[in-house]
Amino acid sequence: MTATLALRQTTSEAAPAIGSMTPELAWLMAHVQTNRFLPHPPPDSIFVGDGDYRAIGAEFLGHFVRIGRLQPHERVFDIGCGIGRMAVPLTQYLDPERGSYDGVDPVMDGILWCAQTISPAYPRFRFQRLDIAHPLYNPQGSLPGNEVRFGFANQSFDFITMTSVATHLPPEELVVYLHEAARLLAPGGRLFLTAFALDGQSTGQERLKFRRWGEGPGWYAIEEAPLAAAGIDAGFLLEHATQAGLAVERLDPGHWRGHSAAHYQDLLVAVKPGAQR
Template structure:
């Protein structure tokens, strides 16, 4: 059954400076804590790198780049097998914050329900049978008609990690529009993507070799890997992503380009943080 959470008039405190010492300590604890759940390797269907290390990295990005607070209510779209959820169990206040994770891959959701929710009851997970040519080709719900199973203004923070990188352009606006709806005023969307700028050449030396076959789809603002499933990796023209955010009412707050293009950096995919405008006085 779809979960509906009560609409709340959440009050946002002023953004506080990041306590770097405590945040770095917490991220290291996430990496070192052998009691935190980790899925068997054969069950991990998405994401490169060490499970705990990548999760801790994103916890740091959420706090530093998007002002995530321990009292924020969090929606994780494309939560996969809990790579983002696990570190958040150590950060979010269990008495004040909720986490909800959604994904079309039922096996990942079932692992999260078994391994995370019993110890952290404010963390809940739900499978949505959304069609995706790569991850859920038999899905019954079209991505263009997808509706998030929550009331308007439920969350303070929404993560879409490696989601836009597997969606066609016509579905990106649907997702962003739904995120706008379920965010409270002042709430943030943290999204990763492969953004192709006018000056970018994915085939240049230094770019991730797995992405050097990116080619532009004819008549579309999207890029796909030659000879692969079109949803295996999707890039988007920079102007397209900005237009989508603006059209859905979200305001782009920060943008940081990733190391996949060979230019260095402390994150792999490109990061965009957008905000739902606060109500006017």
């Protein structure tokens, strides 16, 4: 099966309907953007991600709920939490008694800001640094990316997000992350992952001009910094998510390709088989 056919079948046959934008969710997203009392880092300390910090956080809160089916009582794990762009809106959504959030990142400055600013007000939001080596974000890191193992027990989470993480990983490290996500998810839990998922046949229509990285499944858009915007063959992503033990629900194209879409990067949602807790 070609990657294009696999993607088409995933998006058209297996994917459940996206949830509606309820008035309550629309209000909450607007509240996240306009509430001046919510934590907000100094502009010069936002070290990852383009665009407005609050607006992007509110946008992804909507995606988590509508597409990822995130519920207020669930346990969330944010891989690559940065400086809290996803955590801040989730403080307004997760149940303070039953829901929980854990975020990890290799950049100490972001973790310190989150731990000092978010956790005191929201004690079920926890942050920790993992010294993962990365040529852009943590070049002196002690833990190779292909040896990552997150320090949580099996089935610790109901929802794992990797927002703009796969876009900075080589293929062999992405495979490790997929297996870790499968290990950490409880039955019925979902992995919510954004990527640049290429079909391997044409790169002429995309806004980012990707080129294949050697003979493997990886792609890059910036020659001098390949992991600044890394792509992956769609078929490789689907295959290895399945091999990790996840059932892919959808892989929806993003508007980086120049087509209309609700999100910029491509979006994968995969489920850990079994009854939800």
